[in-house]
Amino acid sequence: MAQVVLGGIGGAIGGGVGQAIGAALGGMVDRGLVASLSPARQRGPRLESLKVQSSADGAPMACVFGRARVTGQVIWAARFLERRTTSSGGKGGPRTVDYDYSLSFAVAVCEGPIDGIGRVWADGQPMDLTWVTMRVHRGTADQTPDPLIEAVEGAAPAYRGTAYVVFEDLPLTPYGDRPPQLAFEVFRRARGTEPRLEDRLEGVCLIPGAGEFVLATEAVLRREGLTRTSVENVSNGQGRPDLEVSLDQLLLQCPNLKRVSLVIGWFGDDLRAGSCAIRPGVERRDKPTEPLDWSVAGLDRAGAHLISQAGGGPAYGGTPSDESVRQAVAALKVRGLAVTLYPFVFMDIPADSDRPDPYGGARQAAYPWRGRIRGEDGAGASAEVASLFGPADGWGLRRLALHYAGLAAETGADGLLIGSEMRGLTWTRDADGGHPAVAQLRTLAAECRAVAGPGVALSYAADWSEYFGHHAGDNVIFHLDPLWADASIDYVGIDWYPPLGDWRAGDGGIDGVIHPGADDPAYLAGQVAGGEGFDWYYADDADRAAQLRTAITDTAHGEDWVFRPKDLAGWWSHTHHDRPDGVRSAMPTAWVPGMKPIRLTEFGCAAVDRGGNAPNLFQDPKSAESGLPPYSTGARDDRMQRRALEAVLHHFDDPVNNPASPVDGRRMLDGADAWCWDARPWPEFPARLDRWADAVAWRTGHWLNGRMGGEAADLLAAVLERAGLDPSGVAVGPVTDGLAGYVIDRPMRVRDALEPLLVALDLVLAERDGRVAIMGPPETIVPLDPTALALGEDGVGWTASRDLEPRPGMARVRFIDGDNDYQTGSVTVRADADGGGVDLDLPAVYGTGLARATAGRLLDGAEVETLTLRPGPLAALRLEPGDGLSLTGVPGLWRVVRVSLDENPAVEVRRYRPFDDRVEDAPVRTGDPAAVTGPPLLRLLDLPALPGREDDGRPLAVVAADPWRSMALHAGPVVDALTQRAVIERPATVGSLVEDLEAGVRHRWDALNSLTVRVEGRSPESRTEVAVLGGGNLVAVEGAAGWELIQFRTATLVGDDVWRLSGLLRAQQGTEREMAAGAGAGALVVFLDEGSVRAGIGPAERGLALLCRAGPSGAPPGGAGFTALDFTFDGLIDCPWSPAHLRAEPDGVGGVNVSWIPRVRLYGDRWDGEPVPVDAARFRVRVLDAGNELRVIETEVTETVYPAAMLVEDFPGGTGLGVELAVCQWNPAFGWGAEAVVSIAAT
Secondary structure (H helix, E strand, C coil), X not given: CCCEECCXXXXXXXXXXXXXXXXXXXXXXXXXXXXXXXXXXXXXXXXXXXXXXXXXXXXXXXXXEEEEEECXXXXXXXXXXXXXXXXXXXXXXXXXXXXXXEEEEEEEXXXXXXXXXXXXXXXXXXXXXXXXXXXXXXXXXXXXCCHHHHHHHCCCCCCXXXXXXXXXXXXXXXXXXXXXXXXXXXXXXXXXXXXXXXXXXXXXXXXCCCCCCCCCCCCCEEEECCCEEEECCCCXXXXXCHHHHHHXXXXXXXXXXXXXXXXXXXXXXXXXXXXXXXXXXXXXXXXXXXXXXXXXXXXXXXXXXXXXXXXXXXXXXXXXXXXXXXXXXXXHHHCCCEEEXXXXXXXXXXXXXXXXXXXXXXXXXXCCCHHHCECCCECXXXXXXXXXXXXXXXXXXXXXHHHHHHHHHHHCCXXXXXXXXXXXXXXXXXXXXXXXXXXXXXXXXXXXXXXXXXXXEEEEEEECCCCCCEEECCEEECCXXXXXXXXXXXXXXXXXXXXXXXXXXXXXXXXXXXXCCCCXXXXXXXXXXXXECCCEEXXXXXXXXXXXXXXXXXXXXXXXXXXXXXXXXXXXXXXXXXXXXXXXXXXXXXXXXXXCCEEEEEECCCCXXXXXXXXXXXXXXXXXXXXXXXXXXXXXXXXXXXXXXXXXXXXXXXXXXXXXXXXXXXXXXXXEEEEEEECCCCCHHHHCCCCCHHHHHHHHCCCCCCCCCCCHHHHHHHHHHHCCCXXXXXXECCCCCCCCEEEEXXXXXXXXXXXXXXXXHCCEEEEECCEEEEECCCCCEEEECHHHECCCCCCCCEEXXXXXXXXXXXXXXXXXXXXXXXXXXXXXXXXXXXXXXXXXXXXXXXXXXXXXXXXXXXXXXCCCEEEEECECHHHHHCCCCCXXXXXXXXXXXXXXXXXXXXXXXXXXXXXXXXXXXXXXXXXXXXXXXXXXXXXXXXXXXXXXCECCECCCCCCEEEEECECCCCEXXXXXXXXXXXXXXXXXXXXXXXXXECCCXXXXXXXXXXXXXXXXXXXXXXXXXXXXXXXXHCCCCEEEEEECCEXXXXXXXXXXXXXXXXXXXXXXXXXXXXXXXXXXXXXXXXXXXXXXXXXXXXXXXXXXXXXXXXEEEEEECCCCCCCCCCEEEEXXXXXXXXXXXXXXEEEEEECCCCCEEEEEECCCCCCCCCCCCCCCCCCCXXXXXXXXXXXXXXXXXXXXXXXXXXXXXXXXXXXXXXXXXXXXXXXXXXXXXXXXXXXXXXXXXXX
16 A cells, blocks of 8 residues: 655654755755756656556555545456357358457555545546446445455455455456456545534535426436437436436535435516416427426426527526436435425526516516515505415416425425525515515415425525514514414524625725635634624615624614524524514514524525625626625635635534524524535536536536535645644644645655645645644744844844746646546746746646646746844744744745754745635536437338348348447347347438328339438438449338338438438339338338348247347346337248239130239349249239139139139129239248239229
């Protein structure tokens, strides 16, 4: 295993490029000579060593911190498993044997225990895991042996402490019949001494809430034509539904998760309560999907709301189908999570809407917040509110909630929110001052309780500005108290987004005097139950601009909490008295202090600069609500988001802030669900900008996906602890975030392991208070007056030095790009200087922004100025390595490098330039998604002999799909007896008739008719007459009577994928009967060429009913991805063709002479001699009257007589219309062949 080796007391434990800490740990890292990190002298982990898989005995094993992509060591393999597939070329044709191999093996990935494995790459490409059996052993101390290894070997090691992966029977054909080079995305978050966001988080809201099949756990495909399919819900390289991948990521990164609120969107279309309908919505009316059709609340696409267009596409995704919701609940429950259904109202009001604005504007705002829906106060308020709720079978809030109450009962969901953030509606007042929406919500809660049952927790998710009452002028009304106290409501739901700061531009304003930044943990901790909305408020915009704060006090009754939206404990633990017109009511409301717990049904913060100033704001270009927090620059700031969420969770983890109820002993806050986690996995979301319009908002949005990798400080501490240091002997100060992962690939000294990280994050390493300290920017700034320095011989208290080497003109940093599938990234920064270049390899996982900042510091670092100070003993004792130092009268900040406490104290300092860690990363990128192939088009064509292929009578396997992958055809009499009959490596070219095809002439060029075909596959080509007569350009058209074989000379493109095929030869190879029946528009057309594949179905199975299935090669024949077909093989290659030149003439004595010429099926086109008959000289003549058989005559010559006696017996009244003679030939291998028919009416 890779080891980090810690030297003895006299060893150097901190990596200096130019210096070491020394035996006394009194120094710090000197990174002035950055050239020592060039690749030729690299001593830490190497970028290249992380990319090649091997199986060398005794090779070191990687140690992963955070997340990284690593290869491994093959530690076990079984014997290759060989499968043979035999195919025949038909009668007398060669037999071919194809060999396919699979292998079961185990790969040791890294030291354990790990949190889990994410993506897998095979030969550098994302590995499609759809049909792969892969087991992950996390490397725990108590893991048991793998059952397959144990079964094969008998006794098997458990490999405890080693994370390894076992592949069972992995097909090797896609990898050239060899085991692929594998790489694994490993998650191993470093745990700190304090719980982090990942440890504290117990609930999330699962969005997007809009996406017709985004919640489905099976691949849903949109079919476009005969063969083309586009997958709706698989965007990842694993080939699995996005929801499944996203949930695995969620649980891997948040191990203590307990709850998920499943957001499901319907669509409102008006801000006026009396005019608004709320319905399920679809993106398109015409979107055929399989295997799931879209349906919600009994609606199909035709009856649903059609979502408006914005930015060239639908403004939102459609409502998740009911079946996909069922699947999502099941997926969450099987993972042990409690599920709350969260019906959500999106407002689909486009920018060009002409609806009157209830707020007095010229028109309603574009795509507004649902909380803007309101009724008109007064006599009509109750009717307007009732209209919005609607009846149970209408389209309003009532049907929305009742529908999902039914789904909650059906699926076993644990909770249901009957509504959320309808602030404008609940504030609407009737003529008596009442709140009719609250009464409606109470009624709705009771109705939902009756449907969902007692086991489903019900609540309403109030906005943070709504839950505690309606404050309008002098009126203070606890308007939601009747709802909170209602017996059908189980808890108080609050979407919690109050301001968590007032950090101004520049130095932060008033708060910047006390705290170092908007994301300072202490600052945010004081804002959860303090600051704006708790301690003070701004009376108006002018006061806000000037930061003139007014204290929140209730001078009349001393109930300050009444006016504090942030004061959850105050509101929850007191009785409530309404104050109509400012007069406190003597009677309390229905709320009893502590009667029910509170749940933060939403809380969160955008990952944007100063996001805490307004956590409720988001960026959505189409919405009028879009906006940045006040004074924000709009820069991405993941640390702001993390610190804000941690502040809320940490605050309520303290029992002092989360008291117990006097009613039932439960804590005030029983849960907090973070907004938000997306069902679309990272990095596919946000990398696939062409797929999702909202992906651009991820950069500074509320999404937690892709931001839950832990803390850089914990990672650094873990490296030291891995070297053997006790956690109590390690101190890591505030460091720059952005470091996602690190891999130690082999045994090395800790100084070598740490050096790349110290360089990347601009850190220093020193001894502080007997502990190894890693420090970022100076936390302590010590002022020093030069007069306190001892003067040297030159009369100055310091000695200055500067590097005289020319400043580099270029710095290049190579790193592992965590936002680009862990590929080696490279950034180059240039300067206007005469020096050479500086190269630096940093084998750490982070983004381009941090790499660019590092490169910039390399250029600046070449001109670092160093001072050696000569302070007095007392002044020297005040300084420690890593401290900041300000010299009176000397501009700039200095950082202490070394302190020497001998008889002549000396302090070495260097000019410090703050590290700009806010450089933006490049957009997230990832590889192509797995090609999810839908069930293919499947036809088995039992055809006459084809030109040039007369010896092979097996049916043609027509299999086509787009996208394509190798397909296999299986057939058998029953499911249990299915065997592989063909492997199809290339899709067939097929099409459909755009126009009807009428019967035409035979045995000559048909200049009148043409085929107009919409082609899917390879484009048809025109060919010469000679080439066509030689068997080229052959197609099969599926008509009413079977397959007609047609050849064509000319192919002309007449539209998008539409071709006109002309110069036809009809009814080829004896298909006259099929031609006569014709084919209608939409009929299938198959282009037959040399690549057409024969199925292994032979004469022994003639007449048997076979079940046939076609799907991906290597997959078991059934389930998703397979097409089933019932087929009976008749062997039409042996069917005699209908006779030619059939004539029926009077014989002169009342009878009929019948004559014909038999046709030769095989090799009958020679002109240099008579063709050799291939069918028996046995013929049958049937006498038909309107299709009914009256008589059969058999003969062994090519003519016969239908005598007068028989004719009179059969037709005593004479022959009329519909009287025909049908003649065919016999073949012992087939039976009676195709008939030629002639009329003998009135003969």
